[in-house]
Amino acid sequence: MDVLSNLLLGFQTAASFINLFYCLIGVALGTAIGVLPGLGPVATIAMLLPITFGLDPVSSLIMLAGIFYGAQYGGSTTAILVNLPGEASSVITALDGHEMAKRGQAGKALATAALGSFFAGTVTTFLIALFSPPLAEVALKFGPAEYFSLMVLGLVASIVLAHGSLLHALGMIVFGLLLGIIGTDVNSGVARFSFDVPELTDGINFVVVAMGVFGLGEIIGNLENEAERNLMVKKVTGLMLSKEDFKAIAAPVLRGTALGSVLGILPGGGAMLSSFAAYALEKKVSKNAANFGKGAIEGVAAPESANNAGAQASFIPMLTLGIPSNPVMALMIGAMIIQGIQPGPSVMTEQPALFWGIVASMWIGNVFLVILNLPLIGLWVKMVSVPYHFLFPAILVFCAIGVFSLANTTFDVYFMAAFGLLGYIFRKLECEPAPMMLGFILGPMMEEFLRRALLLSKGDPSVFIRRPLSATMLVLAAVAMVTVLLPALRKKRQEAFAEED
């Protein structure tokens, strides 16, 4: 069997002492920088690149890959413990994960994230091993029309994220879409909403907005209610999952993994959608739907598995086609070039040990992550019981340094402060920031794909319906819209919203 011999080659490569060592270093470093809010894998890998020059290409790429998925993993820890999502996917994890932490179930939430990610990572590793080349071909079938319809579907799903007022959520989504427009328009080269500030012409970094709105906003909010905050940590119950918990998360983990690996293959930003989509789906199909947003364990399990599956699957277009689906993958490609390897379809045939070694190391890395992180949970949970007036200046320090490291500019630190004020105002007005963040991510992509689709079809909007994949997603979006709006509108009957007539 070809795949078996390939995998064998991969494990032989990845299990050499030196590669195991670099894999461990990578995931440990990744976890560490993931836990530190704001500091992302892009800055870290860029800084560590010179160290990898001296290494063998396989070892260096194994380590860099480890940093990437280790950081994804560590990011959820911060999201759960202190409600500080450093990347798009952790925004979702924080929704229920932090609620669980507030109820003293931080240990359970972290364990769920760890096990869900491990399962997803395992499945996706074998998926890559078995089906990489055909999957990559599928990814190429996705044109601008399909991507646009996918974004529409994602946007509809984001309405589900909110558990408060529907009107506030809709407004926040549109607000996020508008924020995302800031920067240079790809189609015309016009810098929009940039007020002649050069730093704004490339748009605002996601992390700056997230650190401001969630991080600083949360800190100010907590300081306002300092007395209450100290109450919440007194009862830390069960670090490990019970039998019932395992039963509850089994199906969400499976569904999340499936969604994540499908979306992760798409190079045009699919992986970012995976955790949103998984959460929205779970909230619709789960028996426990009423608890979502209030600390439902399913609301952690599904997006975390989807996120990890998506992160691993995003290696597929990079390894098989040489197409980067996110900035980290672009950096990995740069690292390969420095090592004298031209990433692309030829890597698999010309450097089988490298290709299969990286694939195998991903599974080994996931094992390391679980071994490394399960014992750490106890430590993390203790961290939450550090008095808040000691904790929050430290959080601020890490946010500020992390945000600075994004583009090595203090401009982003000022922006973070501005978004902190906005975040606090949002809290006061009960406007949930999660839908805004999704709008912020999707906005620019949606516009780009819409305009490109219309450009290529010479202005004919029927492309969105004529292409079967695109049409299917639009139908799904319409169905989702109806299921979201109907109950909400029915509820509104008693409220003033319907009194308008």
Next chain:
Amino acid sequence: MCIRLLIVICTLVSLSSAFAAEYPDKPVRLVVSWAPGGAVDVIARKVAQKLSEQTKGTFVVENKPGATGTIGTQQVIRSAPDGYTLLALDNTFALLPFVFKKLPWEQEVPFIPIAVAALQPVVILVKGDSPYKDLASLVNYAKANPDTVTYGTGGAGSAPHFSAEAFQQAAGVKLMHVPYKGAGEAMTGLISGQIDMVLLSTPSAVSQLKANRVRALATSGNKRLASFPNIPTFAEAGMPGFGITNWVGIAAPLGTPKEIVSRLNVEIRKALDSSDMKDFLGGMSAEAGNLEADGFLRLIKEENARWAQVAKHADIEKQ
């Protein structure tokens, strides 16, 4: 007042000590005005690695991306001209006057060009199974059907956009522009069949060319590429006037001591001569830019003049 005096004294002290000791006696920052992972970044990192080895000093790459490279450029040209802040830049610099209404500097060349690290020919690519087998068939079809053949670029006002404008003017055709977010996405668009062609520099094309996912109809430069001898030059393909070559170079703030500039020029060209650097550049079908510092200055001025001509006849809106 006191503080200002202190600053002046400190600066003088640090400057004089910088000259007293052998250059470089502290880390040298090589500012890349693009995001990590791109062609400029990768080449700058390799150069920094070689310079560190050769001078026994430390050359650190610092990414300062934003606003088509103007943010990083501006930071370097305002830095102390002591040789400890350098800039890695590419051919996009020569386009900036035609992309922006106003630039944060007045001079045509607001820095001292030190050396060209790499020259990258531009290739015209179509999909591997495209009906256009050679440049003539593509040009003839485009002449007969204006605004039909689509080309992808890394966005309006990007280097590939200018290259494609120059190509259209040279070939006397009108193509349809499909902007993408970055040249990488345009390449994805090409291999997935959304667009008909792209004009990119060799580093972005090599791996897809090897896998036969794309076909190159012509390459710029006077001679064929060593790694792809089947690709004709533009002159051989019937467009002798067309020759755009992209470059990546190193520069220093105006006022940097001559000794340091010429020392760096020598060191960089020595680095380019090393076998691992040749392999590295050869791997992406680029060439070492073996130019004297004033040769680099001439190159930038020539490029500026050329793009001024292209921009005059093109429909590229300034920001």
Next chain:
Amino acid sequence: MSPIIKSPKDFWTGVMYSGFGGIAFVISRDYAFGSAGRMGPGYFPSVLSCLLIGFGILALARGMRKDGTAFGGFAWRKAAIVLAATAAFGFLLPRAGLIIALLVLIFGSATASTHFRFEWRATLLALALVAFCVLVFVTGLGLPMRLFGSWFGA
């Protein structure tokens, strides 16, 4: 509670949405609108800002009709301290350098807490945090931050 604003949260959300929407709309008019088939750079932002204004007006209307919960206080002082400390970090980092910027950020923001007291244990923790940052971010990762900035001639 004022007789007009029955639900302050809805009302002020409406003000915020329509305000932002209005500003965005005015700015968007500078960009070419294009047509639905061939959109200009102004198309998307114009449509979005109109939508936001629409949602804002709905929220305003709801805020004036339906009773809602009151605001609670607005922690202006604490918000100002935290945000000012963050901005001060950004200002001081290139000028005074990382160490001073960090100390200002840590001690500055800490004063926002009602539990803030100047004591040796907290000071020690703060210094440990500064040392940690220097070791990890500057020595370890090599982030381009200077320990002492331009004010010290570095």
